[in-house]
Amino acid sequence: MQFGVFSVGDITRDPTTGRIPTEHERLQAMVAIAKKAEEVGLDVFASGQHHNPPFVTSAPTTLLAYVAAQTERIVLSTATTLITTTDPVRIAEDYATLQHLSGGRVDLMMGRGNTGPVxxxxxxxxxxxxxxxxxxYALLHRLWREDSVSWEGRFRTPLQSFTSTPRPLDGVPPFVWHGSIRTPEIAEQAAYYGDGFFHNNIFWPIHHTRQMVRLYRQRFEHYGHGRADQAIVGLGGQVFMHRSSQEAVKQFRPYFDVAPVYGHGPSLEEFTEMTPLTVGSPQQVIDRYAAMRHEVGDYQRQLFLIDHAGLPLETVLEQIEILGTEVVPVLRREMAIGRPADVPDAPTHGSLVQKAGGPRDVTVYAVDGVTGRRAEAVA
Incomplete structure (x- = not known):
């Protein structure tokens, strides 16, 4: 099972000092967070995609490529790739390029976003x-799997004999998760393609998460991709830890109260009761998240939001240290107990290449340099 952290890249005033980081500082902090996550043995670092203040994550492929150059093992993902407002041709090209540059250490989480003006x-x-x-997504799926795509739809100009370049590394597209917290159609979409479903349930009670995951699992089996318990599921979460649970609450409360995503709403106590946000000791985090499998079944990826609401970088790095050295090792053991041998792990580039029968060079050489069309299409 994979464990990791994700960032939405918000720029928020630290309520305890009044300081607001610059955009430069925030981006550099995200790089430091990714490197620390790899250092302590986490599996995934993911970045959101936003195009409005107070966020700095408008170019996730640029950020993740920079992180890829400074890391060796960690999987680089998105906490959202805006499939609604980003041209699928652009997604196909950008993430295939990142796939090559990172040596296959990349996957994506498709999402619609929650900011209307975008x-x-x-x-x-x-x-x-x-x-x-x-x-x-139907177009993106074809662009990564077909050398020449002719296509027409409602929302973009048609394509005629179009080849997306570069082609996917080893002939295998990046693995895709479909992220949604409230939309059954997205769970259905993930099941139809046999892709992963990520329920980023940072705002929702567990019974809602359970319903959405159950729907996805049932439809995954319906479409013939395997048994329902073999479907690929990921969950979101939030934590803040201290040796003393009382001290954890004391330290985190000022940040919670002004957080741009949930501040000025329910109290910290109400929110931690209703959602997966866990503020307390490492053992409390272990107990809370070890129980998730009893609600949704054996799943493949758990990501934690850990750097939001104005928390200073030093504090975030301390949190990642606790997560990687005290919490995740125990969760790995707990999650492995009784896990059926035929329930798959989270797909990686290596496992997908193996499933495809080995690596293939799918470079497209024969093109017309003026029109961009393949030679056979021009003839």
Missing amino acids: YPWFGQDIRNGVPLAIEN
Whole structure:
């Protein structure tokens, strides 16, 4: 099972000091967080995608490529790739390039985003959010698997004999998770393709998570990809830890109260009761997250939001140290107990290449340098 951290890249005033980091400091902090996650043995670092203040994560492939150059093992992912407002041709090209540069250490989490104004900024209408997600991903899926794509849809100009370059590394596209917290159509989409489903349940009670994951598992089996318990599931989460649970609450409360994603709403105590946010000792985090499998079944990826709400970098790195040295090793052991041997691990580039029968060079050489079309299409 994979464990990791994700960042939404928010720029938030530290309520205890009044200091606001610059964009430069925030981006550099995210790099430091990724490197620390690898250092302590975590498996995944993921970045969100936002195009509005107070976030700095508008170019996740640039950030992840920079991180790839400074790391060796950790999987680089997105906490959201905006499939609704990002051209699928651009996604195909950018993430295939990142796949090559990182040696295959990349996957994606498709999402629609939760910021309404983004849609018109990129020429779209939020009322088409679900149709955009479905159509754009159908095109992306083909672009990574077909050398020449002719296509026509509702939301972008048609393609004629188009070849996306570079082709996927070893002939195997990056693995895709479909992220949603409330939309059954996205769970259905993930099941249809046999992709992963990530329920980033940082705002939701466990009974809602259970329902969404159950739907995905049932439909995964319906489409013939395997048994329901073999479906690929990921969960989100949030933690803040201290040796003393009382001290953890005392330290985190000022940050919680002003957090841009949930501040000024329910109390910290109410929120931790209703959602997976766990503020307390490492053992409390272990107990809370070890129990997740009893709600959703054996799953493959657990990511924690750990650097938000104005928390200073030093504190975040301390949290990652605790997570990697005290919490995750125990969770790995707990999650392995009684896990069926035929329930798969989270897909990696290596496992996908093996499943495909080995690496292949899928470079497309024969093209017309003027029109960009393949030679046979021009003839």
